[in-house]
Amino acid sequence: MRIFDPHIHMTSRTTDDYEAMYAAGVRAVVEPSFWLGQPRTSPASFRDYFDSLLGWEPFRAAQYGIAHHCTIALNPKEANDPRCTPVLDDLPRYLVKDRVVAVGEIGYDSMTPAEDTALATQLQLAADHGLPALVHTPHRDKLAGLRRTLDAVRESALPADRVLVDHLNETTVAEAKDSGAWLGFSVYPDTKMDEARMAVLLREYGLDRVLVNSAADWGRSDPLKTRRVGDLMLSEGFSDDDVDRVLWRNPVAFYGLSGRLSLDVAPPGTTHQGNSVLRGGE
Numbered sequence: 351m352r353i354f355d356p357h358i359h360m361t362s363r364t365t366d367d368y369e370a371m372y373a374a375g376v377r378a379v380v381e382p383s384f385w386l387g388q389p390r391t392s393p394a395s396f397r398d399y400f401d402s403l404l405g406w407e408p409f410r411a412a413q414y415g416i417a418h419h420c421t422i423a424l425n426p427k428e429a430n431d432p433r434c435t436p437v438l439d440d441l442p443r444y445l446v447k448d449r450v451v452a453v454g455e456i457g458y459d460s461m462t463p464a465e466d467t468a469l470a471t472q473l474q475l476a477a478d479h480g481l482p483a484l485v486h487t488p489h490r491d492k493l494a495g496l497r498r499t500l501d502a503v504r505e506s507a508l509p510a511d512r513v514l515v516d517h518l519n520e521t522t523v524a525e526a527k528d529s530g531a532w533l534g535f536s537v538y539p540d541t542k543m544d545e546a547r548m549a550v551l552l553r554e555y556g557l558d559r560v561l562v563n564s565a566a567d568w569g570r571s572d573p574l575k576t577r578r579v580g581d582l583m584l585s586e587g588f589s590d591d592d593v594d595r596v597l598w599r600n601p602v603a604f605y606g607l608s609g610r611l612s613l614d615v616a617p618p619g620t621t622h623q624g625n626s627v628l629r630g631g632e
């Protein structure tokens with residue numbers, strides 16, 4: 351089983367996770383830039399993080415045979431912090447980088463006017479840079495959040511078929527599908543979707559434009575959830591080809607819209623800017 355996790359925050363994960371992911375079949379990941387739990391206090395803090403998503407993290411992933419790309423944005427939560435919003439002016443110089451395959455994650459957290467502005471600005475940046483967009487939908491008040499998200503996309507210059515609407519569930523999937531957007535589902539240990547509910551939705555809504563991710567981060571989450579969905583699909587009668595479509599070909603097709611996806615893992619160098627993943631020697 352070959353697996354592309356289209357939404358995972360590897361910065362928060364260990365080398366054990368990379369090893370286990372490779373053993374489970376993961377060969378490619380996209381790491382969206384997001385909120386780190388601890389509030390940032392300046393745009394400089396974002397720039398160091400973006401540089402890490404473009405430098406250190408792909409280097410680390412390559413040590414374990416995994417192709418790493420990222421998406422760059424001001425995340426919805428920190429869009430409300432005036433100390434952070436000036437980073438919007440820095441985004442254009444990141445959005446031209448080779449391994450940036452979308453603008454994201456953008457979208458709504460609490461649905462504030464500041465979030466409206468950041469979302470509209472960044473949808474326009476995606477259109478201007480020929481990139482698709484990864485749009486997070488809120489975890490509270492999901493259907494209202496989805497509707498407001500789809501309205502923002504309709505009002506933007508970015509066509510819905512270049513937008514991946516993420517963190518969908520039973521309450522939001524139908525309207526998201528009708529919009530023409532790509533459909534993202536995050537499978538977590540306790541909350542949001544689980545494997546069994548995911549299989550039900552795949553049966554009901556089909557496999558077209560559907561992506562499944564672990565969204566693993568610094569919270570309780572599981573970087574092998576993609577594999578667990580694949581295994582459950584097979585045990586419930588989906589074919590190998592169905593699994594390959596959801597876990598590999600759909601994410602390749604979506605992020606391929608950037609024209610920048612490069613799935614060959616370069617033979618890893620042993621150091622990145624003089625630093626290795628080893629401790630205490632080579």
Ligand SMILES: [Zn+2]
Pocket residue numbers: 357359382384455565
């Ligand atoms: Zn995320």
